[in-house]
Each structure stands twice: as C-alpha cells, then as structure tokens.
Amino acid sequence: MSNYQYPDTNDELVCKLIDKVEPFKGYWEKSEKKVIDEMRNEILKYMKRFNIEECFLLDAGCGIGRLVGEFQEYFYRIVAIEPDKKRFAETVKNISNTSYSSKVELRNILIQELDNEEKYDVILCSHILQHIQTEELAKVLQKLKAILKPNGLLLITTCHSIEEEDLYIKAAESLKIKRDDIKTLSVFRKSIDARKKDEIMFIYALDVELFTEYKISKRNNNVSIVEPFIYEAEATGEQVLKNRPVIVGSGPAGLFCALLLAEKGYNPIVLERGK
Numbered sequence: 001m002s003n004y005q006y007p008d009t010n011d012e013l014v015c016k017l018i019d020k021v022e023p024f025k026g027y028w029e030k031s032e033k034k035v036i037d038e039m040r041n042e043i044l045k046y047m048k049r050f051n052i053e054e055c056f057l058l059d060a061g062c063g064i065g066r067l068v069g070e071f072q073e074y075f076y077r078i079v080a081i082e083p084d085k086k087r088f089a090e091t092v093k094n095i096s097n098t099s100y101s102s103k104v105e106l107r108n109i110l111i112q113e114l115d116n117e118e119k120y121d122v123i124l125c126s127h128i129l130q131h132i133q134t135e136e137l138a139k140v141l142q143k144l145k146a147i148l149k150p151n152g153l154l155l156i157t158t159c160h161s162i163e164e165e166d167l168y169i170k171a172a173e174s175l176k177i178k179r180d181d182i183k184t185l186s187v188f189r190k191s192i193d194a195r196k197k198d199e200i201m202f203i204y205a206l207d208v209e210l211f212t213e214y215k216i217s218k219r220n221n222n223v224s225i226v227e228p229f230i231y232e233a234e235a236t237g238e239q240v241l242k243n244r245p246v247i248v249g250s251g252p253a254g255l256f257c258a259l260l261l262a263e264k265g266y267n268p269i270v271l272e273r274g275k
Contacts, residue, residue, distance in 0.1 A: 004083035004110060036070055039155050043074055043122060046153040055121035060111050060144065061128035065091040071124070072100045081107045081114070111140050119149045129158045171208050174222060184209040244269050 047055065054076040059068055062080035064087055072078060080095075082088040088108040095101050111128075123144055132140055148154055167187070172179045189205040207226075245261055247254045250272035261268040 005085075035157055036067070039124070039157075040071065042153065042155060043071065046122065047074065050151065052121065056119075058114075058120040058123045058147070060114075060123055060125040061131075062091055062106075063087055065094045065106075067124060067126055068095060068104060069098065069100075072104070075122070076103060078104045079107065079118075079120070080104060081109050081111065083108065083110045111143055112136070114143060114147055116143075116146045119147055120152060121149055122153045122155065123148055124155045126155075126157045127159070129156065167204065167206060170204075171206055175208070177210070181210055181212070182208055183211045241266070246271060250274075 043055075047053070055074060057071065057075040057078045059078065059080040062068060062082050064082075065080060068078060068080050080091065082091055085108060088106065092106055095104055095106065111125075125144065129137065129140070144154060164185070168179055168182055168185055171185060172182060184207075186207045187204060188207045191203045192200065193203050194200045245266055245268045247258050247261075247268055247270045250270050254270060254272075258268045258270050
C-alpha cells in the first residue's frame with residue numbers, strides 16, 4: 001500500500017485552471033480526445049508492425065481508471081497502478097462492475113515499486129510526470145525503461161508550456177527583476193539539450209529589452225548585455241566595372257557577399273567546386 005496523496009483533491013485546481021485559461025469552451029475535452037485518438041493510433045500501429053493481436057498493458061498512474069476503459073479492448077491483461085488511496089478506491093469502484101474487470105489487476109503502489117521482472121508490451125503514463133518531485137523523476141523514467149519489453153511502446157503525455165508569458169516570467173527570474181520591467185522579448189534561438197538522457201530539456205536564448213537600465217550581476221553567466229547594432233553596408237563606388245565580380249566559394253560568407261553585391265546592382269558570379 002502507498003502513502004502517497006494526490007495534491008489536487010478532486011482535481012479542483014485543474015478544473016479552475018481549465019475554466020480560466022481555456023481559449024474556448026470545451027477546448028480541454030476536444031484536445032484530450034485528440035490525444036487519446038493519437039495514442040490509439042500508436043497502439044494499433046505497434047500491434048500491426050509486430051503482428052500482435054493482444055498486448056500486456058501497464059497504466060502507470062491510472063487516476064480513477066478513465067483510460068483503462070478507453071484502451072482495454074486491445075489488451076488481454078492490464079495492470080493499473082494508482083498510489084493515492086482515495087483515487088485508487090474510486091478506480092476499484094469504477095472498474096469492478098465493468099465487462100472487462102477480470103483482465104484488470106489494480107495495485108495501490110508507486111511506479112518506483114514495480115517489479116523489474118514483470119515486462120509490458122505497452123506502458124501508458126498520462127499526465128503523471130508533472131506531479132512527480134524533480135529528484136524522483138529520473139528514477140521513475142529509469143523504472144519505466146526497465147519494465148518495458150524490447151521494442152515495446154511507451155506512451156507519455158505531460159504538459160509543457162509554450163506560452164510567451166511564461167518566457168517573460170522565466171527571463172525576469174533569471175535577471176532578478178519584475179515581470180513588468182521587461183519592455184520586449186523575442187526568442188533568438190530554441191534547441192533541445194539531450195546530453196543527459198535523464199534530463200532532456202528545452203534551451204531558449206532570448207533577446208530582452210528593459211524599460212530602464214539595471215545593474216545585471218556579472219556572476220550570471222547566462223546573461224550578456226548587448227548594445228543595439230545596425231549594420232550599414234559600405235557605400236557603392238563610382239567606378240564602372242568592366243567585368244562581373246567573381247566570388248570563390250558558396251559558403252555563408254560567399255553567399256552573403258553575393259547578396260550585398262546583387263542588392264547594389266552588380267551581377268556577381270559565384271564559383272563552387274563542390275556538388
């Protein structure tokens with residue numbers, strides 16, 4: 001038995017947030033249906049690819065058992081775990097009277113407590129990772145990897161904010177200023193840091209303009225002060241060329257040089273030996 005307690009009792013906080021941030025009424029239901037349909041398609045593609053008629057499923061964090069009913073038809077056996085006692089009791093109640101209850105085994109345990117010797121064809125982990133403490137996250141992902149069969153299918157859904165407002169907040173935290181002190185913000189570069197398999201993350205490089213000047217700490221290696229710079233091309237000469245200018249190499253410098261010459265009315269020739 002688990003002593004874990006789900007922090008959002010009856011999903012009250014989630015419901016309030018949905019009502020507050022939904023772009024239109026019913027957005028949550030429609031987006032959830034789309035995600036479920038995509039997971040169903042992935043399961044069917046997996047079964048077709050490996051010529052499997054029925055699979056063994058783990059629902060890692062089943063909540064009240066909602067997704068068990070959505071996907072039960074594709075599996076001959078299902079293990080559904082839920083660490084919160086109250087939600088687990090509700091899951092037992094919801095599934096016990098269904099036509100598929102005989103193939104569902106319910107366990108009140110944490111993901112980390114699963115037996116490594118029991119392997120699953122498909123593991124479903126829907127909106128669980130955001131509720132796990134950061135220091136436990138690597139252990140959870142390692143456990144899911146350990147209990148997934150070779151060539152098995154792991155389906156993870158979680159929330160990742162791409163809202164511009166969140167970038168303003170993160171930038172303000174990094175600069176140790178208030179959110180309202182930022183005049184403009186733009187994404188200069190976005191990439192994925194996958195050097196550590198257990199800590200994959202998005203990396204943003206932001207251009208930030210402030211309303212007033214601040215003394216930015218030199219100890220913060222992630223912040224650089226950049227003075228505005230406007231590139232001005234050299235003035236065009238008055239001499240008329242008898243021949244077209246030739247540029248050797250079509251690398252970044254060569255192409256940019258050709259662009260500037262073309263903008264000034266010349267007709268450059270670019271030579272490149274590579275194919």
